[in-house]
Amino acid sequence: GYREYKSNPEKCKNCPLREKCTQSKDYTKRIFRHIWEGYVEEAEHLRHTPYCKEVYERRKETIERVFADLKEKHGLRWTTLRGKEKLSMQAMLVFAAMNLKKMALWLWRKGKGPFDISKLYPLFGVLKKILSRYIQPLLSVLRKQGLKFCFVNKLEACLSRLSLLLFLLIFSFPLLFSEQR
Structure with missing residues (x-):
């Protein structure tokens, strides 16, 4: 599901930056975010840390190699x-x-x-x-x-x-x- 965030139209009505923020005629800015989007952003942030980069480097030599062997040598491709x-x-x-x-x-x-x-x-x-x-x-x-x-x-x-x-x-x-x- 998604969560909707709305701005207060009374506050946005006289805001000098309203033109840059929203083009709506009822002076309301709406933002839709998936309920798990925060977790996705956190995972993306962690992926770029030095520790995770090192783990991903090792992954291609260990885990991904097993998957490749299963697909290529043992017929699990289809x-x-x-x-x-x-x-x-x-x-x-x-x-x-x-x-x-x-x-x-x-x-x-x-x-x-x-x-x-x-x-x-x-x-x-x-x-x-x-x-x-x-x-x-x-x-x-x-x-x-x-x-x-x-x-x-x-x-x-x-x-x-x-x-x-x-x-x-x-x-x-x-x-x-x-x-x-």
Whole structure:
């Protein structure tokens, strides 16, 4: 909504600066401001402080990079799915894959030696719960209803990509870095 501010016409009627201030015939100046405009002005002011400039500089190297990877490498630029439930499942799978990659890299850098896959077992448990709770019931319902459309194929492709990613993480990732150490 908007808030309207009006001047007092009695005070403005004889004001020498009235011509510069308002052209209205009833000698009233009206100002319309959005109810959140003060917050927008404050955010704009804070954006130009040295601290916020530094934070925004770091943002392009951290947060925006994650969004770019999600869009370019994991297919979240667009989707063929319809509905909040289906989209949230696709997003969960993609985020799980991203987090697996990050965890594997983090554990590898922290480990200073061969990759210990046993550290990822708790994560596999979480992933198994996600698959059993959300994905498999939906696929079984869709198959029972005889629905053979793009969603099932895309979801199965997404699951196969995720399982391929797990395979690569388990077996190939340590081999890539074993010669460098």
